[in-house]
Amino acid sequence: MKTLPEDFIQYTQELMGDELFQQLKQGITEGEAPTSIRINPFKCKEGEDAAGEPIPWCPSTGRYLSTRPNFTFDPWLHAGKYYVQEASSMFVDLVIRQLVHKPVMMLDLCAAPGGKSTAVRAALPEGSLLFSNEPMRTRSQILAENIQKFGHPDMIVTNSYPRDYKKSKLQFDVILTDVPCSGEGMFRKDDGAISEWSLQNVDNCWHLQREIVSDIWNCLKPGGLLIYSTCTFNAHEDEENIAWICEELGADAIALNDIDEAWNITGNLIGTDIPVYRFLPGKTRGEGIFLAVLRKEGEPEMEKEDKKKKKDKNKDKGKNRGNKGKCLQVPTDWLKSSDYETIAEDDNFYAIPSRWKAIYEDAARNLKVIHAGIKLGTSKGKDIIPDQSLALSTELNTEVFPQVELSYEDAIRYLRKEAVNLPADTPKGYVLVTYQQMPLGWEKNIGNRANNLYPQEWKIKSSHVPEEPCVISKK
Structure with missing residues (x-):
C-alpha cells in the first residue's frame, strides 16, 4: 500500500472534495495501471491492426492490452511499428484531429521520450512539419532514437531551451508544452515521484511553467494554438496557470467536442468556466494528466506561397551542402521520392524534404539540431555506410x-x-x-x-x- 504525503492529501482533498479524492486515492494506492500501445500508422499495411481494445479518445491507433508483455524482446517495437505509451497521453491525438485541418508547422517543446511527438505526427495533416525538442541532452538522444524509429521524414529534433527558440524567432502554428511538473500523476507507477513531492516543489514548478510559456509565447503565431499539459493534479500548476496565460499573455481557452461522459474525464476544479481536461487514476482508464488548449489572441496570418521556393524546388537536387571538398554523392534511388535535397555535414549525409529546407537551415543556425529528415549515411573512404535512420524510414526504397x-x-x-x-x-x-x-x-x-x-x-x-x-x- 502506497503512503501519500500528508500535505498532498490535505490540499487535494480540499480541491476535489471527499468523494472524488477517495476515488483518486484508491486508484493510486490500490489500482493497477493499464497497459497500452499506439500503432504507427505509417508502418502498418492497410487493414492491419494490433491486438487489443481501442482507446476511445485515440481509437484508430491506441490499444489497451490485456497483459503486459516484455516489450524489449519484440522486434516490432525496435522497428518502430508501435510505441508503448500511457493511454491518457494519447488524448493529444483527439486534440490535433479536432483542431488542425491543414498543414502546419508545430513544436513539441518538452518532448522526450517521444510519445506525444509521435502521436501528434500521426494525427497532423500530411505536409505538416513537426519540431520535437528536449532541453536535457541525455533525454534528447532518447527522443532522437524514438523519432528515427517512428520513421516519418517531416520531423526535426532539437536539443535546445525555450529561450533558444525565443531567440530563433521561428514561428509556429501549434505549440505543445508538456511542461515539467510536480509529477502527482506518476504516483501510481513511480514511488520515486511520491518521495520527491513537496509543496515547495509544486511552487517551484508553478514558477518554471510560467517562465517556459512566457519564453515560447512569441514563437506562437497570432491565432495559433497552445496545448498545455502536465502530469499533475493540483490547480496551481493547472487551472491557475491556464487563467494566468489567458489574462497575462492574451489567449482564449478552447472547448473540445465529442467528449464522451463514459471516458470519465474531470473538468475544472476551481469553479471557473475555463474548459480543461483532467485524467484521474481510479476514475479514468489511464494515468494522471491535465490538458488545456488555448488560442492566442490575434488573427491568423494569411498563408503566403513562397514562389521562389516552389520554382527552385528541384534545383541542386542530390548535391552535398556545407561540406566543401566532398565528392561522394548519395545514390538518388535510396528513397522512394526525389523531392529531397542532400545536405552534407562533416562526414554525414541527410535527406531534407525540399519544401522545408530553408526552415531547416534557419533552425540549424539558431538551434542545436540533432536529427532532421532522414540521415542517409556516413562516408568512410570511398564508401557511404547507410544509416539506421534510413533503414527505419518510411521513405526507404527497399527494392535497391x-x-x-x-x-x-x-x-x-x-x-x-x-x-x-x-x-x-x-x-x-x-x-x-x-x-x-x-x-x-x-x-x-x-x-x-x-x-x-x-x-x-x-x-x-x-x-x-x-x-x-x-x-x-x-x-
Whole structure:
C-alpha cells in the first residue's frame, strides 16, 4: 500500500472534495495501471491492426492490452511499428484531429521520450512539419532514437531551451508544452515521484511553467494554438496557470467536442468556466494528466506561397551542402521520392524534404539540431555506410538493397548487436535485415562473415532469453 504525503492529501482533498479524492486515492494506492500501445500508422499495411481494445479518445491507433508483455524482446517495437505509451497521453491525438485541418508547422517543446511527438505526427495533416525538442541532452538522444524509429521524414529534433527558440524567432502554428511538473500523476507507477513531492516543489514548478510559456509565447503565431499539459493534479500548476496565460499573455481557452461522459474525464476544479481536461487514476482508464488548449489572441496570418521556393524546388537536387571538398554523392534511388535535397555535414549525409529546407537551415543556425529528415549515411573512404535512420524510414526504397529475413532468434541476436550469419548466397555489401518484412537495420556482408551495423547505443542490453517469441500480433 502506497503512503501519500500528508500535505498532498490535505490540499487535494480540499480541491476535489471527499468523494472524488477517495476515488483518486484508491486508484493510486490500490489500482493497477493499464497497459497500452499506439500503432504507427505509417508502418502498418492497410487493414492491419494490433491486438487489443481501442482507446476511445485515440481509437484508430491506441490499444489497451490485456497483459503486459516484455516489450524489449519484440522486434516490432525496435522497428518502430508501435510505441508503448500511457493511454491518457494519447488524448493529444483527439486534440490535433479536432483542431488542425491543414498543414502546419508545430513544436513539441518538452518532448522526450517521444510519445506525444509521435502521436501528434500521426494525427497532423500530411505536409505538416513537426519540431520535437528536449532541453536535457541525455533525454534528447532518447527522443532522437524514438523519432528515427517512428520513421516519418517531416520531423526535426532539437536539443535546445525555450529561450533558444525565443531567440530563433521561428514561428509556429501549434505549440505543445508538456511542461515539467510536480509529477502527482506518476504516483501510481513511480514511488520515486511520491518521495520527491513537496509543496515547495509544486511552487517551484508553478514558477518554471510560467517562465517556459512566457519564453515560447512569441514563437506562437497570432491565432495559433497552445496545448498545455502536465502530469499533475493540483490547480496551481493547472487551472491557475491556464487563467494566468489567458489574462497575462492574451489567449482564449478552447472547448473540445465529442467528449464522451463514459471516458470519465474531470473538468475544472476551481469553479471557473475555463474548459480543461483532467485524467484521474481510479476514475479514468489511464494515468494522471491535465490538458488545456488555448488560442492566442490575434488573427491568423494569411498563408503566403513562397514562389521562389516552389520554382527552385528541384534545383541542386542530390548535391552535398556545407561540406566543401566532398565528392561522394548519395545514390538518388535510396528513397522512394526525389523531392529531397542532400545536405552534407562533416562526414554525414541527410535527406531534407525540399519544401522545408530553408526552415531547416534557419533552425540549424539558431538551434542545436540533432536529427532532421532522414540521415542517409556516413562516408568512410570511398564508401557511404547507410544509416539506421534510413533503414527505419518510411521513405526507404527497399527494392535497391539486398534483403535477408531473420528468424525471431536471429532478430534478437541482431538487436543485441551480436553476430548474425547470413545465407551463403547473400550478395556482398550492405544488406537490409528484416523481421516479418519490417526493416530492422543493416549488416555488411564481407563474404566469410557479416558485420552487424546496429547502433551500439540502441542495442538490447539484457541477456535474458525469452521462452517464446514476444510479438504484438494481429487480431
